Amino acid sequence: MRSLPAEELYFALLDIGPDDAAALVGMATPEQFRHFIDMAAWSASDEPPRPAEILRWVRLAREGTGDSARFRRKLAGLDKELLSLLLRRELRVHDLTDDDQPSPENPGMAYYTPDRRFLLEFSGDGEFAALRQLIDDLYAQDALLAGQLIEATRWEMPTELEELARRWREGRLRDLGVPALEEAVAFYARPAQQAATPAAEGPQTQALAAPQRPLLEAALELLEGEEQERAEEAAVYAANAALIANRVSLADPDEVRTQLADARATLSLGLELLSAGDAERAARLMVDKPVREIFQAAMGEAYRLQTRARKIAAAARLPQAQSATVLDEPLESTLQALLAERPMWREPGQRRPRAFASRAELAHASALLDEAEATLSLLSLLGLSPAVLGPKAEEAGIGPAALKASDAVWALVESGLRSEAFSLARVADDARPRSSGYDQQLNDMLRDAVQSESTRRVLERWLKH
Numbered sequence: 205m206r207s208l209p210a211e212e213l214y215f216a217l218l219d220i221g222p223d224d225a226a227a228l229v230g231m232a233t234p235e236q237f238r239h240f241i242d243m244a245a246w247s248a249s250d251e252p253p254r255p256a257e258i259l260r261w262v263r264l265a266r267e268g269t270g271d272s273a274r275f276r277r278k279l280a281g282l283d284k285e286l287l288s289l290l291l292r293r294e295l296r297v298h299d300l301t302d303d304d305q306p307s308p309e310n311p312g313m314a315y316y317t318p319d320r321r322f323l324l325e326f327s328g329d330g331e332f333a334a335l336r337q338l339i340d341d342l343y344a345q346d347a348l349l350a351g352q353l354i355e356a357t358r359w360e361m362p363t364e365l366e367e368l369a370r371r372w373r374e375g376r377l378r379d380l381g382v383p384a385l386e387e388a389v390a391f392y393a394r395p396a397q398q399a400a401t402p403a404a405e406g407p408q409t410q411a412l413a414a415p416q417r418p419l420l421e422a423a424l425e426l427l428e429g430e431e432q433e434r435a436e437e438a439a440v441y442a443a444n445a446a447l448i449a450n451r452v453s454l455a456d457p458d459e460v461r462t463q464l465a466d467a468r469a470t471l472s473l474g475l476e477l478l479s480a481g482d483a484e485r486a487a488r489l490m491v492d493k494p495v496r497e498i499f500q501a502a503m504g505e506a507y508r509l510q511t512r513a514r515k516i517a518a519a520a521r522l523p524q525a526q527s528a529t530v531l532d533e534p535l536e537s538t539l540q541a542l543l544a545e546r547p548m549w550r551e552p553g554q555r556r557p558r559a560f561a562s563r564a565e566l567a568h569a570s571a572l573l574d575e576a577e578a579t580l581s582l583l584s585l586l587g588l589s590p591a592v593l594g595p596k597a598e599e600a601g602i603g604p605a606a607l608k609a610s611d612a613v614w615a616l617v618e619s620g621l622r623s624e625a626f627s628l629a630r631v632a633d634d635a636r637p638r639s640s641g642y643d644q645q646l647n648d649m650l651r652d653a654v655q656s657e658s659t660r661r662v663l664e665r666w667l668k669h
Contacts, residue, residue, distance in 0.1 A: 205231050210239035211380055218457035222264055229261065230268025234281030237265055239380075241282065242373045243454040250385055252366050255290050257455065259334040266341070276345040283372045284353065287342075289365040292357040294335055298323040299358070318343045322354055381441045388448035392546060394507055395500040415481065415562055418472040423486035435490035442495045443467040450546070466559035471495070473560050474502035481563070505566050506547040506559075509573065513542035516576045521604070523594040528605035530583070530590055530612065531576055532665060538572045571658075578658035579609050585653050588612045593628075600628040607631065610669035614638075617645050643667055 205213065205228065213236055217225050222244075229237065241261050245253040262279070269275040291297075298306030299322060306323045308314040313326040315336060324339065326332045342350035374384055415422075420439065427435050446452075446467035452459050478493070478501050479485035489498060517539055520529035527543075529536055534552040541550035541557035548557035549565050560566055583589055588609075597607045611631045619626045621639040630636070646666065654663050 206233050210236040214240055214243050226264045226268035229264040234278045237278045238281050247453055248451045255294050258290055263334055283369055285365050285368040288357055289369055292362050296325040296327045297358050382444040388445040391445045391496050391499045392449055392503055395504040419475045419486050420472040422483040423490050426487040431491050438495035442471050442499050469559040469561035470502045474498035476563055477501050509569050510542050510547040512573050513539050519580055522590050525604035530609045532608045532610050535576045574658040575661050578662045582662055596628045610666050613666050
């Protein structure tokens with residue numbers, strides 16, 4: 205176990221559940237143990253470490269080691285700045301050598317150090333017992349060093365300690381292929397505008413078929429030796445960048461798996477765009493081209509769709525709506541997934557959006573946006589624009605997120621067949637039966653407008669609703 209890479213062992217512990225794997229934590233080397241805390245204690249690289257997580261892993265190491273000398277070696281391997289920061293944030297230190305006698309605010313949460321030099325008053329968010337045990341561990345390891353550590357917490361600035369601890373952590377993570385926050389965020393930047401190439405023109409057609417397997421996998425299999433190793437390291441670097449840029453909690457194994465899968469999908473899409481789907485060209489790209497540029501190529505196409513989605517969403521909302529539109533499913537879900545900070549693909553029938561993985565998915569999303577635009581065009585032709593529907597919905601007591609295009613069309617057709625003034629009052633009825641001649645009436649109303657494939661799909665959706 206000690207021969208495993210620290211990052212691999214950490215994720216294995218997450219799969220098991222760290223609280224059920226104290227024995228494995230105890231077997232880890234001091235370097236592996238330090239990596240566990242590097243990963244778990246910092247929820248984001250620009251946020252301070254979480255004291256509760258540090259104390260949790262120290263407790264697991266103590267319980268699982270069973271050998272005080274081995275446990276102390278783990279403790280000694282931690283950065284002194286991190287330990288000082290932990291004590292600084294969790295304790296108020298009273299020096300018993302001062303002339304003024306200390307008077308803790310809460311005597312029940314205060315205790316003396318083993319050398320009787322300090323009175324430590326617990327004032328943080330961690331666990332009192334765990335922190336007290338840590339102090340005892342530090343004194344058992346080296347009483348002089350422990351005293352110096354506690355003394356330093358009285359004068360050191362938390363911001364300086366945090367910055368030093370962060371630098372040590374980021375340096376170690378960079379050695380493992382984990383980028384700093386600024387570099388990680390750059391993976392999601394829009395790519396520089398370049399002249400279009402034949403390889404990059406592929407995603408415009410809707411006739412594309414999704415690859416049988418991710419192009420990244422096919423490309424890596426074509427490489428050997430040092431080139432394969434470099435390409436795999438580049439893929440890992442991109443995946444780590446996604447974790448950092450998206451502020452994924454590295455203590456949440458499910459979210460880590462999801463983000464890693466999304467990152468590999470994005471990388472596969474970038475390769476497909478730049479190689480026109482050719483595995484051999486994709487393999488050369490993984491060796492010769494910076495992995496960030498491959499990643500950005502995919503994000504560029506996703507951002508292009510996001511720009512369209514923003515315009516459509518603005519035109520498709522009722523005046524009083526915050527985010528929901530009048531579009532029916534799956535158009536609404538597609539739109540909302542694209543409007544996320546990182547534009548995503550909401551595959552019809554799936555609960556969770558994910559990263560785009562192929563040009564075929566880009567084309568499918570583009571076709572759905574075409575349909576959304578056609579929906580708005582037909583609504584306007586029928587006199588049912590969102591601006592018109594807003595007051596009608598309020599009059600009928602319908603919330604702005606509840607009214608959909610198909611509802612408004614049903615109400616319009618039924619009002620015409622019944623020779624009644626248009627109203628949305630009956631939209632809330634559960635039954636909503638169709639009068640005789642409904643389909644013919646709707647077809648007649650839109651006969652001249654249904655000319656494109658997108659408008660035909662809209663009409664079919666309304667007729668099936």
